[in-house]
Amino acid sequence: MLDSPTERTRRAARPRRGTATRLSSGEALQDLVRPEEGIISRRIFADAEIYQLELERIFGRAWFFIGHESEIPRPGDIIARQCGVDPVILVRDAQATVRAFLNSCRHRGMRLCRTDRDHATTLRCPYHGWAYSTTGALLAASSEHHYGPGELDKEHLGLIPVARLGSYRGLVFGSWDPGAPALEEWLGDMRWYMDIIFGRTGEIEFIGVPQVWEVECSWKFATDNFTDNFHVYWAHQSLVELGMLPSDPDFASHGHMVTLPNGHILHFVHGAPGVEAFQGMGLPKVLWPRFAQNLNPAQARIAQEHGYSAGTMWPNFHWLQLVTAGDMRNESVGILNLRLEVPLTPTRTRMYSWFAVDKDAPESYRQSSYQTYVRTFGPAGIFDQDDMENWEECTAAARGPAAKRYSLHHKMGIGRATDPAWPGPGASYADSYGEVTQRAWYAEWLRCMQRGGANVRTRANAHNGGGA
């Protein structure tokens, strides 16, 4: 059960070029970012003005992952997270309904939940003692008899709910835009692929707590990396040298890229022709018959034939499904990793990384999958740690006025035709090495940045000369 305001059906937003948004320098965003040409200005990765626009037009409006329902199993469970960049609490109320509120008292705005997790029937503000139920209703304020008639309208002083809340396969998303399309509509055909990742054997569950850390990088370099397969051979060269990754530079290219409306993007990868690797989503064979029980035939075939997958639920939430070894003994195990990037400044990002596992997986697999995850991913992971180095150095080099005059190169596969043989929805491309998915991501970024402040009350962006 999920608390959500009445769903209003809207037509799916179509990618379109809105009114040109101009920066104070007079430059138009659509000149700086030309995804269809593979041209992305370095300027967007370290620029305070662009970051302010992102806060309003992306983080104030898109759908964002908040948490998984398995993280708050009991009524009264609370976790402190964020929706976009705003702090929220995700709560399961006494009736087991999942709700999300701004983590801030209605009185002075004090942070209400000051631990990472809590279990409570009421939330009391430490500042003046205002108390709220887990449904967000204001139960009591302090010194109430000092308020005159009509001065304290408790009915209308409940916690500020996330404007739209939705859940798919246990993943809870929220949006601050009351006019946002429904979650199902916004995800669209991405749900077809999410079924493969999150529903292939039944349910998956998030294990433990997320690893959280901060990287001195633009959030966009991290998102770019999570749909980049051909960095693996070079960025993780140390593991090639140790024999933990194949020595063939093309090893992660055998598969497909898919782009979907609303900026959702993904990859599925199998082993080289004739090489039995990266199959069955890396799961133990005992679980493979589940694919046909839980998925349609086309989905089941994709699950059966691939072991590696990366997907981005636009803009900043990702799955990584891998098969890898955790050490040089090279016993490969599947791992399912979920990632979220939360920008703190234009050049600093808070990273969240979760480990998830199929609920019905054998205990021995759950244990080895966890060990392999923690040894390879997260801030100490022997794969992950080198990526952060790249994101920081890319960001540092994009700060200066000279660098900002130049663009990055995102042209790989720009002339590639779609592959009609792919059994799933969306535009699909054979050969998983390419920048097709990055270009689709930046195209959605541009669309959102161009669409102005239609649902934003204050016209803080008036100086842009464009917008709504």
Add this chain to the structure above:
Amino acid sequence: MSAPARAVRGAEQDSCAPGGARYGEVLEFLYREAELLDQCRFGDWVALFTPDVRYLMPVRTTEFRARGEGFQPFAFIDDDIHSLTTRIKRLQTEAAWAETPPSRTRHFLSNVLVEPAPQPHEYAVGANFMVTRTRGDQGYQLFTGRREDVLRRIDSGELRIARRRILVDQTVITGTNLSILF
């Protein structure tokens, strides 16, 4: 670690107390180990661990006092000797970009206390740590916390690390990544 005042102390406990012979031996072992890390002598460093070691840095969360210190069963690092050795071998490839070129680290230890452990030939060693790291032209990154080790005397008479828990103070690691060692 138990309370400071004790009515009865055995000879071994006296030896483990600050100023005692065992204490001095353990302190020198820890200092020499830290020196190996600061000098990037990782091969020599990993040789100080027993084959059955568990090298663990749990994730910490912010919790109310009544719910304990917040150390979770979920970890940032959860290594055995094979994965710890793999970490070292990786650093030695010169292609581990997070540490190529290498960070400069400084490992500071204080508040060291030594107790005989329940197992014979083992000692429970607690210490506070402060690790500074600089990379390239960047400023300092700071990691602080407590380390809880089990040191074991092996047949040769030398000490080895049989267990290490690295209890960081941060719930959010603010230092880019954990490619350095503790």
